Amino acid sequence: MTVHVSKDPTTSETTIEFSLDHLDADEVSVVGSFNSWSPGVDPLMAGDGGRYTATVTVPSTQDVHFRYLDSNGTWFDDPDADEVTPDGCVLHLAPASSATPFDAPLDELGGDDIGEHATAPQAATVTLSTPAATLSTSSAADDPED
Numbered sequence: 354m355t356v357h358v359s360k361d362p363t364t365s366e367t368t369i370e371f372s373l374d375h376l377d378a379d380e381v382s383v384v385g386s387f388n389s390w391s392p393g394v395d396p397l398m399a400g401d402g403g404r405y406t407a408t409v410t411v412p413s414t415q416d417v418h419f420r421y422l423d424s425n426g427t428w429f430d431d432p433d434a435d436e437v438t439p440d441g442c443v444l445h446l447a448p449a450s451s452a453t454p455f456d457a458p459l460d461e462l463g464g465d466d467i468g469e470h471a472t473a474p475q476a477a478t479v480t481l482s483t484p485a486a487t488l489s490t491s492s493a494a495d496d497p498e499d
Contacts, residue, residue, distance in 0.1 A: 354431045358444060360413050367413045367446050371421075371431070372406040373397055378423035385419030385441070387411045392422050417444040 357370040371383045381397045387409050388394040397405035411417055420441040421429050434442035 354433055356431055356433045356444065358446070360446075365413050366410050368408060368410050369417065369444065370406055370408045371395075371397065371419075372400075372404050373421070374404060376405055376423070378425045378427070380424040381405065381421055383407045383409070383419055384422050386415075386417055387419070397421075411446070413446055414448070416447050418442065419444070 354374075355370075355372045357372070359368045359370075361367070369387075373381060376397070380393075382393050383395045383397065384390050384392050395407045395409055397407045400406045418441055419431075419434075421431065423429070428441075430437050430442050435445045436443040
């Protein structure tokens with residue numbers, strides 16, 4: 354089993370080729386989120402070198418969930434997927450959440466010394482009031498004895 358993913362940055366689409374070395378049934382189709390989980394829509398066809406393949410194109414902005422289904426009614430998963438769950442396989446295509454400055458490599462921050470991007474700790478004061486008492490505390494940065 355093999356899954357080959359090819360992203361096209363000019364169209365924001367991803368082409369996925371699913372392939373098997375051999376079939377243990379008369380027909381196998383790949384079924385998933387890209388074809389509304391409809392069996393038979395994307396059958397694996399005999400190709401070069403005796404491999405069976407099916408190719409689908411999906412938006413690059415969403416993960417793809419899929420499983421294989423053979424003509425005997427047997428579902429099976431692909432260990433080459435990014436993740437295999439009890440519900441099937443997942444290919445993680447969606448972009449990761451946006452990076453924060455803490456996630457970005459140092460060279461993207463404009464220098465190789467993190468010190469030039471650091472700020473001094475800010476003093477904090479917390480006041481809690483109840484009808485019976487008021488409690489006030491300050492951070493150690495405000496303590497003149499430190």
